[in-house]
Each structure stands twice: as structure tokens, then as C-alpha cells.
Amino acid sequence: MAATGLLLGLILVLGCFSEIGVALISFSSLQTTLVVTATHPQRLLRAGEDKITVRWGLNQSLPAGTDSAYKTIKVQLCYAPISQVDRAWRKTEDHLSKDKTCQFKIVKRPYTTGNQTLEWTIERDVPTATYFVRAYALDANDHEVAYGQNTDAKKTTNLFEIQAISGRHVSLDIASVCFSVFSIVSLMGFFFVEKRKGRKAQQ
């Protein structure tokens, strides 16, 4: 009893320590230096089938050397505000380590000057929701230093919807029905066999 408690306490303390190492970077401290656009064949996209073409690059009107610290680019699929309502697990927080707005990684690549393009097929674990695309520029320590997104600051323009896969399969449905039928039939079977044995014993 005490041993279990101690072990649990130890695991949790270690778990806590592993989180303290993360730096507390706030989103509001980042600069919008990247320009990101996302194009797609229609407004309602299907997960697992449709593709989004994402383009990102440094804003050319900024002075040279702005991107000297950028080592990696991380492009993510992020929830629009309408998909965050009543869903605390998608909440936007200023501290990036606690922020849950962007939960799907599109690509993570070393940073190069000039524009980059990627055609990305939407993964099959993306849920039904309204999204936008955001790119973070990371420095050598993997900390965010700048970002860009394909929508405005209030996240109201250029949003697109993705329709998730249902996760259902005909084979699964059939297996489910088979096992259910087996369950009921075996119950009825036992019941009637025992009733018949009881009647025979009485005769």
C-alpha cells in the first residue's frame, strides 16, 4: 500500500521535472515575419483523400537578416475559433507549451531562404472541424521565434473545413453483428436446453 503510493509519487515527480525543462515562450511575443498561404480544391475537404497546397516564406518587405536565427520551419494545422467552442482540450493559451490550438503537424523542415511549397494529403486522424494553417520558425534550440499564418489575427478569413473519416468499416459492422448474434443465440440455446432437461427429469 505504502510502496504503491511511494512509487506513484516518484513517477509523478519525475514526470513533473520533465516538464520544467520546457521554456515558457509566449505566443504574443512572437513576430509575424512569415507569409503563409494554403490553397485547396474546394472549401469542404475530406480527410485521407484531399490535398492542401501550402506555401510559406519570409516576408520580403522585412530587412535582411531577420531570419538569421531561423533553423527549422514547423507547419501546423490549427483549429479555428468556431471549433474551439465548448472544447477545452483545443483551448488557445498564450504560453506555447500549454497552447492546444495547433495539434497536427503538416511538415517540419530545415529553414531555407526563399519560398517553399508542399502538397499535403490530409491525414486520416484529423477530426471534423474548421482550420487554418500556421508556420512557426524555430531556432537552434527548437524554440519558436516567429510565425506566420494563412488567416488574419482574429482567425476569421481563409478558413477551410475538413470532414473526418467516420472510422467505421463494413467488415467491422459485420463482425459486430456476428458476435452479437452469437451471444444471444448461445444464451437462448442454453436456456432452452436446460428447460428441456428439467422437463425430461420431471417426466
Added chain:
Amino acid sequence: MAENEGSMGTSMHGVTGREQTFAFSVAASPSAPTDSTMAKFALPVDSEHRATTFKVFSFAKPHMRTFHLAWISFFTCFISTFAAAPLVPIIRDNLDLKQADIGNAGVASVSGSILSRLVMGAVCDLIGARYGTAFLLLLSAPTVFCMSFVADAQGYLAVRFMIGFALATFVSCQYWTTIMFNGKIIGLVNGCAGGWGDMGGGVTQLLMPLAFQLIQLAGATPFTAWRIAFFIPGWFHVIMGILVLTLGQDLPDGNLAALQKSGEVSKDKFSKVFRHAVTNYRTWIFFLLYGFSMGIELTINNVISGYFYDRFNLKIHTAGTIAASFGMANFFARPFGGYASDKAARLFGMRGRLWTLWFFQTLGAAFCIWLGRADSLPIAILAMILFSLGTQAACGATFGVVPFVSRRSLGLISGLTGAGGNFGSGLTQLVFFSSSRFSTATGLSLMGATAVICTIPVAFLHFPQWGSMFLPPSKDPVKSTEEYYYMKEWSEDEKTKGLHEGSVKFAENSRSERGKRVGNVVLSAPTPPNSTPVHV
């Protein structure tokens, strides 16, 4: 069937509560069991053929086999009822759920069994625990498999509601073990069966994510993998249902239908069973009490993982491990509660059992208050562990007392108590954890405070033959016998028909609840509970 025809003198039995009560059942017919049949059991038994010892590692029929079938059936149903909880992060994305949808499904998962536990109580009294358990397991298996069809919030709620019906196996489990084990050890046996079954709520928090990961590794996408994972509890239902039907038996002497046909056990009427259950005020006190021990335990199963995740910013698998450990503490906490109840009964009789119950339940509730107020993680974990031990021991102690409330309506009263547990859970989730009026932490403390207050009614549980927490037993020579209390449930007409025989034997065996108190003077000579009575 001719077995009961020779039973002369049955109409006189139980009237004064003093005569030896077994002569008639032995003389009934040449082929009826004599006391030498006690030797055919693997464990030592009392006059009702209930086992008087508890050998955990044995599977001998009928007693230990029943014990293992009963608790594993209940364990299986706990796994399937709470199987969705650890997978909610995946399910909420697949089905596009909002917070309200998730909360409502949680309430639905415990609400279905309010009704099914009542029905199961009656079913056990009327057709036996074996059929009751098997029917429920095999009929709820399709509801578990139904998860593969769910496509939206309504479907999710409906399926969780239907799976929740399976929690009625709690009643059949406790009823079945009570029938098989003697009153002196019933606290421990019921505590083990109930506690190890409840452990399913903890095991599922580890089992389902593990199954999900393995299925994903085998190549399925997340939104399909969680549906496949539900087949595992579904298969458990089918396997256990078949095992119960093939290996189980209702009573130590055989199955209920066969014994009723041979006249050894009488068939009862539901209306009578129902009337004696609902008119006994103790039933309703237990309905309330259990709502604040098991009820808050079920609520915690649904909210604790999210609480630790949000309040202390833990990772999801860490929060899940804590949630699992709350449920797993049932492995020793609930049996310990039952054992403590039995030990207290040996020294102080029923009064000891009542004080044990009050003590553990109040202690658990106090630690729940502390849990809500704890600001640091180590203190919160400590408070949660102590809270789980107290509350789960109280659940075990509750079922150390319930078997003595009635013999005729045992099943229905167990069912009503169990239903009270679920009702308490639905109510506490609704009142303390569904609005944004106060935080989860405040909700926990308020729930604990309410539980302390609602445990006070233990003081009102009074047995004329044994007393209560503060009052001594009745001084009336007739009313202070166990026979009087249990015979009250049968009319003179029913007694002439000999329907009350089971209660007579039970009353004799329940003298153990007098404890060792001196001055517990009763006019009839007390018979040691386990000795073979001398036949008149």
C-alpha cells in the same frame, strides 16, 4: 413432488422463536439431505450449507467457484462500462463531441443501472443469481459491440447508457456470494467480490489505451482502432456468460429451478418480496448511504483523470495512471472494509458493524474535502489515496450489514442499495461537476462535505435484536430474538405452508451478530451458530 408432505408441526415453528428448527426439514422425506451431506462439500459449511471459511485460491464447487464466477462477471461489466473513459480524447475527435456531450454520456453510463439493479434484485430472488448474471452478460454483449456503429454524440450517449445496464451484475454478484457464504465471514467475502469487481474501473483505464495502441501498431487508423478495442470487453462478456451458465449453480445444493421443483426451496411472489423490501425503512437509509460511498467513487472514476490533468498540468498518461490507481485501490480497500466489519461484529455484534461503516465513510468523505483543497500535487495524491481507502472500505462495510436487513427480500434490498449508489453518482456529477458555477476543486470539497452529512443516518439503523450505534437491543423477550425479526416477513398462512424455512435457518445462523457483549440476556438459550443442532 412428495418431499414436504410428512412435515408435521410446521405450523408451530417460529412462533415462540425457541424450538430447534431443523427437525421438519430433515424428516421431510427419506431422500432429503441429512446433516451428513455437509461432509460432501469441499469447505466446512453451516446448516444452510453456506461455507464458513474462505479459501481464495480454490475453485472448488460450489462455494469458491461461485465466488470467482461472481466477481469476475462484475469485473467484466465494470471494464465495459468505463471502457470509453480513457479513450475519450480519441472518441471526442472522431464523433465531434462537445464538453456537454461528454459529461452527459458520463451521467448516462451510471444512470442505466439505477433501474437495472432494481430489476436484478427481483430477478435474483425469483429465478436465481446464475441466470440473472448470465442473462445480463450475454444480453449486454451486443451493446458493447454496438460501439462500432456509433457516428455522433447521440449514438455515443445511447450506447454508453445501454452498456451501463450491465452494472447490475453488482447485485447478482453480492446476492450470489451471500447465498454461498456464512454470515460470520460475509463482510470479507462480499468485500472481496465487490472490491475486485470495482477494480475493473481502474483496470480499464490501463487496458483500453493499451489495446488501442496495439491495434494502431497493427495498422489501423485511430478512428477505427478505438472501435476495434471495444471488441475486447465484448468478448469478455460472452466468455464469462457462457462460463457462468456451464459452471455455476444458484445455491449450495444445486440450481434454483431444480430445488424449487423438488420442494426444497419455495417459490416466492414478487409482490410480497417487493412489499417487504420497500416498507423496511433500513432499505432507504442504505439507498442514501451507498449513494455517498459508491456513488462518489463512480463520480471520481469519471472526473479524477481530467481534474489532475487540468489542475496540475500533467501529461495525459500520467493523469490516466492516477485515475487507474484510484480504482485499483479497491483490490484491498473494499475487502478490508468487509473484514473490519466482520471483526467488529465478533467483538461488538451488529453495533460494531454500524460503527465501522460510519467511521470509514466519514473518514473517506473528510479526505475528499482535503483533496479539493490540496494545492500541491504530492498532497493531492496523498489525499486521493486516503480518500479512496476510506470510501472503498465503507462500501465493503455496507455489505457487511445489508445481508442482515432481510432474508426474504435480500435480492431486492441489495438491488435498491446498489441503485442508490448509481443514483448518488448521477446526482453528484450533475450538482457538483456539470456547471461552471464552481471549479472542480470546489466541487470535490462540497461533495465531501455533503457525504459527511449524509453518513449520519447510520445512527438510525436499529435492529430490535441487536440494537444500533447508540441504543441497546430491545428488552422484550419475544421481539429481541432473531427469529422474531426474520419471521415478521412471513404471514401465518405462509408459515403453515412452510415457505419460511430458509429464514428460520438464517435467523439461527445470524445469532453471531450478538457479539461478545455481556448482559445481552435473552430468554431462549442461544445456540452456537455452527454446531449441528440436536434434533428434538
